[in-house]
Amino acid sequence: MEQSRGAYHRTPFFIVFVLLLLKLVLLRYFFFAGVEITRLAADALAVLVLLSILELVTPARIKGPVYWGCNLIFSLLLFSSTLYFAHFNSVPTYTALNELHQVTGIQSSIQSTIRWIDFIYFADILVLALLWVVNRAKGVRVPGRRPVWKIGVALVLVLSLSGSATFIQLGKSITNELVQAENLGFLDYQVAAALKAREENLTIQNGNIKDTISRVNQLQLTYPYHSPERAITGESPKYFGAARGKNVIIVQMEAFQNFPIHLKVGGQEVTPVLNRLAAEGMYFPNVFQQIGQGNTSDAEFISNTSIYPTGTVAMSTGYGDRILPSLPSLLRKYNYETNTFHVNEASFWNRIKLYPALGFDRYYDKPAYNNDHFNEFGASDEELYRLGVDKLSAVSQSGRPFYGQFVTVSSHFPFKVPEDRVRITVPDSMKGTQLGDYIQAVNYADYAVGTLIDSLKAKGLWDQTMLVLYGDHFGLQSKDNDPAVVSQQLGIKYDPRINRFNIPLLIHLPGENKGIVIDQVGGQLDIMPTVANLLGISLKEENFTAFGHDLLNVDKNIVGMRYYLPTGSFFNNEIVFVPGQGFEDGTAVSLKTRQPVSDLAPYKEDYEYILKLMNLSDEYVKLLPKR
CATH class of the missing domain: 3.40.720.10 (Alkaline Phosphatase, subunit A)
Known part of the structure; x- marks a missing residue:
């Protein structure tokens, strides 16, 4: 009897792990129109980190409700993220999810994006709730944790944290947010976004807006916005004061x-x-x-x-x-x-x-x-x-x-x-x-x-x-x-x-x-x-x-775009360019012919320029004084 109760004690951990992982698989299908099995390791490690922490800090007497609540919150998070992606075609970060209260202002717009299949995230919630009620009615009680189980969970936590940190480090250099999210998985992508924001904020704390403006001006002088003839003659701007x-x-x-x-x-x-x-x-x-x-x-x-x-x-x-x-x-x-x-x-x-x-x-x-x-x-x-x-x-x-x-x-x-x-x-x-x-x-x-x-x-x-x-x-x-x-x-x-x-x-x-x-x-x-x-x-x-x-x-001219296209995307006089993991595996389409452009080499300087310019813009706006 004691052995079966110990097994029951560990059951929520394994059941919820499988359920959350399956829901992340579903999210990948919605976001990336398919699932690469090799990518699931990042999702599995991230879920293990989350559940191991819960397992170690949650008292045995409330473990069932905590796991059930975690599953429910996780389902709501993925449901909201799926609607967000369907509406904006971008993987939401924690900052975007903070703006969910704005949904009430465009309620009909959001309702138009909801599909019946989106509710599949909640398919297990009712079943789990019923099982929990039945077990409570039978008087099943979960015994205290055995030391060996706690040690095992702690070891899983350390290993999964190490694995997730490795994935995040490897994906750090990817500027394309969609590719980065696919590589890291939804949860580690949130961590990567938070770490990037922290690094940027630390840089800004030591920044000087005059220095930033100087670097903006110097950078823009390197791009041929004006033809050599116009630059030499220094003619007055057309339509000035019209x-x-x-x-x-x-x-x-x-x-x-x-x-x-x-x-x-x-x-x-x-x-x-x-x-x-x-x-x-x-x-x-x-x-x-x-x-x-x-x-x-x-x-x-x-x-x-x-x-x-x-x-x-x-x-x-x-x-x-x-x-x-x-x-x-x-x-x-x-x-x-x-x-x-x-x-x-x-x-x-x-x-x-x-x-x-x-x-x-x-x-x-x-x-x-x-x-x-x-x-x-x-x-x-x-x-x-x-x-x-x-x-x-x-x-x-x-x-x-x-x-x-x-x-x-x-x-x-x-x-x-x-x-x-x-x-x-x-x-x-x-x-x-x-x-x-x-x-x-x-x-x-x-x-x-x-x-x-x-x-x-x-x-x-x-x-x-x-x-x-x-x-x-x-x-x-x-x-x-x-x-x-x-x-x-x-x-x-x-x-x-x-x-x-x-x-x-x-x-x-x-x-x-x-x-x-x-x-x-x-x-x-x-x-x-x-x-x-x-x-x-x-x-x-x-x-x-x-x-x-x-x-x-x-x-x-060249104009950068991010969010609806990944960072590093740009339009210039000839093409629209969208990066892959970087420049080399990116794609370009001619603005005139609407046909793919295979030779990307002439546009590498444009790519590097627009990344620098957008980074300086971010730095500039963050250094503006508060009112």
């Missing part, structure tokens, strides 16, 4: 990819308003998103600061307590009043701190608008623009120029437009699909931009205002949209990386009616320097550190 003293409105369009521009579906223009703006102003068709964990809020951060997101935390959450060099702060020196408009609560993604940090004088969030119940956020883009133009008109009447930022949400995932607001009919083959819903959503968003323009004209502001519009990030979810199907449905060649991350940028100058296409490759980092040039503001003379460049005055 909108000097004018009002500025920047519209950040939710989930707006570039492919709908000039697209027709069923003979109907998807974006007639933006098409007209492109025909009358500046259109930049080769601009790409660069957001990190903060998604839409990161886009606001990037476009106003020209600083890379760190990728490890939403910039509003991690750096909303800093004094951020930014476009609003810069424009204050030129007597601009700066306002930002968003129909959601300012607490969402910590904008309540981000907006003051960016230097906005005022923000108008959810309580300021009439709720016309467009979607889960409440007010529609039309209502957003109505209130915004009224407030900006009052600023203009006071005699001051204004900068107004609008953050739209009517084209937010899952792209459901109320039936009475639908303005375009999609073909039957698209009805009920995410692609069809997306076309209707961006069409409505385009229509709403038209109401903004009409309101500006009615208030006498159109001829005194520079209008800038850009997309914050992709819309179509990769798991729900086969590129071949999208290509066939729309009559375009849809590349899962190039088209997915390609966003529009349009700029309309007062009094201009002749369009120009700027083919230069760029990113959201480049918006602020481009706008500053048009306003006649020299960032060099202002001693402003920007990691992007004026797209009207560069001959070659």
